[in-house]
Amino acid sequence: MQMDGLTALAGLIVGVLVGVTGVGGGSLMTPILVLMFGWAPQTAVGTDLLYAAITKVFGTAVHHNHGTVDWQVVRRLALGSLPAAALTLAWMHYSEAARVKDGFIISAVGVMLLITALGIFLKDWLHGLGKHLRVTNTEKFKHLQPPLTVVTGMVLGVLVTLTSIGAGALGTVLLLYLYPLRLNASKLVGTDLAHAIPLTLIAGLGHLTLGNVNFTLLLNLLIGSVPGVLVGAVISTRAPLALIRYAIGAVLAAVALKMLTL
Template sequence: MNSLAGLLVGLVVGVTGVGGGALMTPILVLVFGVSPQTAVGTDLLYASITKMFGVGVHHNHGTVDWEVVKRLAWGSLPAAALTLAWMSFSGANRVKSGLIIDMVGVMLIVTALGIVFKDQLQGLGRKIRVTNSEQFKHVQPVLTVLGGVVLGVLVTLTSIGAGALGTVMLVYLYPLRLTPSKLVGTDLAHAIPLAMIAGLGHLTMGNVDYALLLSLLVGSIPGVLIGALISTRAPLALIRYAIAIVLGAVAVKMLML
């Protein structure tokens, strides 16, 4: 059962770049009864390993913009390290499960809204890019680093955001530069080091279930390889809206716990 969940989530991640934490963490909590702390920590390591295989496919197809990945990482990796340090020294890693569930629920709603209004954000970014080309280009790197900082904090706390919110940010910041397939590949490439650092931090705090992690990977690795191959050819609009609906429903369920 765990491997089947890994396969389905891996497939979604490979196709869209979205769904690692946004789908897996709620599945672990709601379906398998895993504690929220362990769900977050296990999912982060699961996501980092799974996405390595998807990025390999995207890299071979030339659908990763490594310059954008580097800009995001300049903000997200230090932010993740500082968030882990705060959690460790303040005891926040033992925060009440109810608070973690509420945070995950809120993040799912934000993620779903970002997916639904992705086209509008891209249109806004394109309009600014065209009408204020030089000014927008000048602040693009700084805004990307700041976006990375936001992702670093949120992903470390909830395991959600590296794929979904990262994609939404990139759609706005790079409306002309990133094609749909390049958007997925670039977002996946950035998510790997971020999820790995955050996951290893949770590992040191005892928030990882090794047996569960292995079981999830058995299904997710073939799933993400198949999904990544599909994403280089498939139209993603219908899949995006379906994922947004699922995330919204899961968010309501988690907030009602």
């Protein structure tokens, strides 16, 4: 393996952000690999998925030790996301229509980044809306929580498998709407990280069979990301995150516009 200091540094920075906010595994790393390091989009997506799966194991361990993972919510999400990821991979394997070109992947990533940025900026509004519904229609809202969580998982399963983006940023936004009183900031990050592990692992292994994973790149990213996510996860259990979240949203929007104009 050839050591690449810049790639490891990118892994470190994104690892810290993933640990602190739950965001960045795909929404930051995939554009970085494509725009800054010149990797082919399909290789960036496939390698990033396995990178995210391994990195988030360490972040989840820290959150689990602090009691900031809601495993019931994780199970509900996985019930939808894992079958959806498997079906998406099967489509990518066997459908000629799924043999997408680099340009399509870049456009898809750009669109997902815009949606993710919008979700980040609307996060407080969605939280307020969810809290209002939870308080004014308590029984109905609680009855709908489990099936809506499964549907949320299905949506994330498809999007993450295709673009590597969505497990962190969109996942936390949707969970904040669905569980406005149950999940505080730290528990939101921990739960989202825990759910992302099996989802990104299945999607990443599927991309591996398609030849979309570069192991030298993967190992260089992990050299930086593993210590980064451990530090970030500790910070997230005790720090206000609003400023970081909005900064990430602005960066994602700028990167999205860049990718859509390539």
